[in-house]
Amino acid sequence: MSARRIFARPARYAAVAPYVWMGLFFLVPFGFVLKISLSQTAIAQPPYLPLFDVTEGWAAIKAAFAQLSLDNFRLLASDNLYISSYLRSLVVAVTATLILLLIGYPVAYGMARLPQRWQAIAMMLVIVPFWTSFLIRIYAWINILQHDGLLNQILLALHLVSAPVVWLSTDTAMYIGIVYSYLPFMILPLYATLAKMDPSLLEAAGDLGASPLRAFWLVTFPLSLPGVGAGALLCFIPVVGEFVIPDLLAGSGSMMIGQTLWLEFFTNKDWPVAAAAAVALLVLLVPPLLLYDRLQRRELEGGR
Amino acid sequence: MAQRIGQISRFNITALALGMAFLYLPIVILVIYSFNASRLVTVWGGWSLRWYHEFFNDRAMLDAAWMSLRVAAVSASIATLLGTLAAVGLVRGERFRGRSLFSGMLYAPLVMPEVISGLSLLLLFVALNAERGFWTVTIAHTTLTMCFVTVVVQSRLAALDRSLEEAAMDLGCDPLQAFLRVTLPLIVPAIAAGWMLAFTLSLDDVVIASFTTGPGSATLPIRIYSEVRLGVKPEINAICTMVIALIAVVIVIASLASKLSSSDGKSAAPL
Numbered sequence: 001m002s003a004r005r006i007f008a009r010p011a012r013y014a015a016v017a018p019y020v021w022m023g024l025f026f027l028v029p030f031g032f033v034l035k036i037s038l039s040q041t042a043i044a045q046p047p048y049l050p051l052f053d054v055t056e057g058w059a060a061i062k063a064a065f066a067q068l069s070l071d072n073f074r075l076l077a078s079d080n081l082y083i084s085s086y087l088r089s090l091v092v093a094v095t096a097t098l099i100l101l102l103i104g105y106p107v108a109y110g111m112a113r114l115p116q117r118w119q120a121i122a123m124m125l126v127i128v129p130f131w132t133s134f135l136i137r138i139y140a141w142i143n144i145l146q147h148d149g150l151l152n153q154i155l156l157a158l159h160l161v162s163a164p165v166v167w168l169s170t171d172t173a174m175y176i177g178i179v180y181s182y183l184p185f186m187i188l189p190l191y192a193t194l195a196k197m198d199p200s201l202l203e204a205a206g207d208l209g210a211s212p213l214r215a216f217w218l219v220t221f222p223l224s225l226p227g228v229g230a231g232a233l234l235c236f237i238p239v240v241g242e243f244v245i246p247d248l249l250a251g252s253g254s255m256m257i258g259q260t261l262w263l264e265f266f267t268n269k270d271w272p273v274a275a276a277a278a279v280a281l282l283v284l285l286v287p288p289l290l291l292y293d294r295l296q297r298r299e300l301e302g303g304r
Numbered sequence: 305m306a307q308r309i310g311q312i313s314r315f316n317i318t319a320l321a322l323g324m325a326f327l328y329l330p331i332v333i334l335v336i337y338s339f340n341a342s343r344l345v346t347v348w349g350g351w352s353l354r355w356y357h358e359f360f361n362d363r364a365m366l367d368a369a370w371m372s373l374r375v376a377a378v379s380a381s382i383a384t385l386l387g388t389l390a391a392v393g394l395v396r397g398e399r400f401r402g403r404s405l406f407s408g409m410l411y412a413p414l415v416m417p418e419v420i421s422g423l424s425l426l427l428l429f430v431a432l433n434a435e436r437g438f439w440t441v442t443i444a445h446t447t448l449t450m451c452f453v454t455v456v457v458q459s460r461l462a463a464l465d466r467s468l469e470e471a472a473m474d475l476g477c478d479p480l481q482a483f484l485r486v487t488l489p490l491i492v493p494a495i496a497a498g499w500m501l502a503f504t505l506s507l508d509d510v511v512i513a514s515f516t517t518g519p520g521s522a523t524l525p526i527r528i529y530s531e532v533r534l535g536v537k538p539e540i541n542a543i544c545t546m547v548i549a550l551i552a553v554v555i556v557i558a559s560l561a562s563k564l565s566s567s568d569g570k571s572a573a574p575l
Contacts, residue, residue: 010479012400015393018386018450019402022409025447029424032431107323110316122320124559129327131501131555133508135525136544139532140330143337146536150333183327234415241417243511248532258419265423265515275427278420289415 037275072276104186112194174250193227338541355542379445380502387453422515436518453498460494
């Protein structure tokens with residue numbers, strides 16, 4: 001029996017505490033979301049009436065099950081507000097991801113072409129904003145985009161516009177905020193695949209007569225597709241459920257599904273519908289999550 | 305002869321410079337304006353520490369900042385402990401029952417929208433009749449951030465040469481001793497980086513904290529968020545600058561830690 005095997009046994013027990021924690025605070029809560037999404041609105045009205053008391057035992061739980069209904073999902077499917085926020089989330093996430101790719105790719109490409117020493121510094125520079133508070137970075141943009149903010153001052157001083165442009169509470173501001181916040185998530189996976197690429201492939205393409213642009217399109221870009229996929233999903237998935245950025249920067253016209261959920265929960269205090277919206281959001285995210293998982297797995301296997 | 309492909313071109317440099325400017329300019333502008341003497345956020349009235357002074361006289365903001373720091377410190381510590389254990393279990397534990405469920409649970413919160421995590425935890429706390437406040441926010445943040453700690457420690461642990469542990473065991477250590485004396489010192493920088501990442505993530509979170517906190521115990525981001533919704537206030541610039549400064553210190557420590565302990569001194573990045 002090798003040392004490796006002997007070691008495996010105690011190491012296994014290391015997982016017990018985190019396993020229990022995640023089960024208790026990650027898995028079980030989803031059970032509650034599902035349960036509440038299936039219950040009647042009236043039961044869950046605040047002041048925070050528990051749906052059933054655990055101490056009341058099995059009979060109470062069985063009684064609670066008997067009350068399950070799909071009404072909240074029917075409401076979601078029939079109300080335009082939910083369908084439109086569902087669709088808007090998809091549109092915003094797709095658009096933002098495309099913009100992120102357009103901006104992130106040249107930056108990642110430039111990083112991968114830097115001398116080795118500079119690459120580490122550039123990577124550090126991309127990671128630092130990721131550590132810097134997300135809320136503060138959005139707030140920084142409000143400073144710039146507001147009516148008499150810096151952007152309008154510059155535009156006016158340069159005589160590019162004759163009156164201040166309304167930036168805040170528009171979709172433009174929201175896209176700026178999303179692109180700004182998620183750019184590191186796009187650059188890092190792209191950089192990882194581009195930096196791994198063998199430069200001799202490009203030299204070979206050049207020797208065979210390809211122009212730099214052609215070589216990029218025929219060699220570099222196809223080889224970077226795993227990075228493109230990973231970066232796109234890494235941005236798309238969280239943007240779908242985004243709440244803070246659209247709430248602070250977008251207009252009040254139409255909401256994303258994360259905002260709808262928030263509104264149902266905090267303003268309308270309709271917990272069952274909020275829970276149903278959470279389930280719907282989760283369902284929306286399952287296909288991209290599975291895709292991401294597959295991409296990751298292929299990447300790991302390819303790396304061996 | 306065509307220009308050599310693969311060399312850095314003017315286009316590359318421009319793209320990089322613009323990208324970096326986009327990432328940093330807003331933050332720089334915010335920091336500069338936090339020292340603005342004028343009440344109007346957009347009119348420059350000379351350098352002043354007025355808004356910092358204002359913050360230190362704002363009881364509610366100070367309470368929120370204190371609450372945030374405590375939550376971040378406690379949740380980061382629990383998250384680091386649990387996350388490290390999870391990483392050890394995943395990398396060194398080989399196969400155990402329910403392993404894929406376990407790793408799935410650890411990856412899900414990394415991509416899960418915060419509104420879902422926040423809502424589901426709140427519904428749990430309500431069902432358990434738990435009083436919401438410091439501990440519920442701390443538990444929620446621990447659950448989210450331990451996943452990040454696991455990823456950081458796991459990648460370091462996976463890159464580590466196993467023969468070191470095996471050598472220690474050949475020399476008479478039991479597995480636990482081998483881990484504590486050989487492996488643990490080698491992964492300490494990753495653990496430290498994980499703690500700091502968890503700390504900054506907790507200090508940053510609005511959504512999950514809003515769902516899981518009770519009346520009267522708001523964290524700093526919740527306060528900032530509700531102020532920002534009402535419009536820009538110069539005091540917020542000062543608070544944000546202080547948070548940025550705090551996080552900058554954390555990053556410098558984290559990168560120094562990982563630089564000092566990595567044998568080749570190459571990996572300066574905190575992740």
